[in-house]
Amino acid sequence: MSVKRSVTGHLGRQLAPRIAQLAPGLTTSFVREALHRAIQGVGPLPAAAAAAEKQLSEQRGDVGRAVHEVIENHVRYSGASGFTTNVGGLVTAAVTIPANITGQALIQCRMIAGIAHLRGYDLEDPRVRNAVLVTLLGEDKVDELVKKRKLPAPPMALATAPAHDPDLDAIVSAEVASELITKVAGKRIATTVGRRVPVVGGIVGMGADGYATWRVGRYADRELLPRTRR
Numbered sequence: 001m002s003v004k005r006s007v008t009g010h011l012g013r014q015l016a017p018r019i020a021q022l023a024p025g026l027t028t029s030f031v032r033e034a035l036h037r038a039i040q041g042v043g044p045l046p047a048a049a050a051a052a053e054k055q056l057s058e059q060r061g062d063v064g065r066a067v068h069e070v071i072e073n074h075v076r077y078s079g080a081s082g083f084t085t086n087v088g089g090l091v092t093a094a095v096t097i098p099a100n101i102t103g104q105a106l107i108q109c110r111m112i113a114g115i116a117h118l119r120g121y122d123l124e125d126p127r128v129r130n131a132v133l134v135t136l137l138g139e140d141k142v143d144e145l146v147k148k149r150k151l152p153a154p155p156m157a158l159a160t161a162p163a164h165d166p167d168l169d170a171i172v173s174a175e176v177a178s179e180l181i182t183k184v185a186g187k188r189i190a191t192t193v194g195r196r197v198p199v200v201g202g203i204v205g206m207g208a209d210g211y212a213t214w215r216v217g218r219y220a221d222r223e224l225l226p227r228t229r230r
Helices: 003-022 029-040 048-058 063-079 083-089 099-118 126-136 139-147 155-159 166-185 208-223
Strands: none
Touching: 029 048, 029 099, 029 126, 029 166, 048 063, 048 099, 063 083, 063 099, 063 208, 083 099, 099 126, 099 166, 099 208, 126 155, 126 166, 126 208, 139 208, 155 208
């Protein structure tokens, strides 16, 4: 086993107790469940790839415009009153994290997955799935974790790595779970935005959730560069 894999395995063992301490009885499995449902479809939301393909068709094969529409649609979902709670509740019935928090995570995962699909990535590839989850953390958090060597690389490099590192699955899941729990605990100051913000991509007056989703979408747009579509 390589030194890199032994290090990631060690980090995974370190993170697991921290998750349990923050939320007793909670495991990181809900992160993978949310990702799976975001990709396969959940509640009123069809599968990420199917929705992305619909946008591509509506935009007459223009990938850039399709990505733009995928982001705007998910910003609307994030800002819709009650929508994220209903969707999140389908994933978190037996989990201690509020449904609105995981609902936002699911919507953002679906958006990122749709962008990845449009850019030519295989959503069944575990490397790509890890990249989707890491993108969910946002650019600032990813940069911080990479600098601290808690993550080996940013999303694009993870998605295109020569081989899948199974030890990385636990690392990524634990970091995402920790970030969601931290939001619930109120230990991280959320980005403050006004109730109304300037026009961004045609969306006016998005709330904080919509703005956060837009930022994640923009990060995915910049980070997940095009690959050859098969």
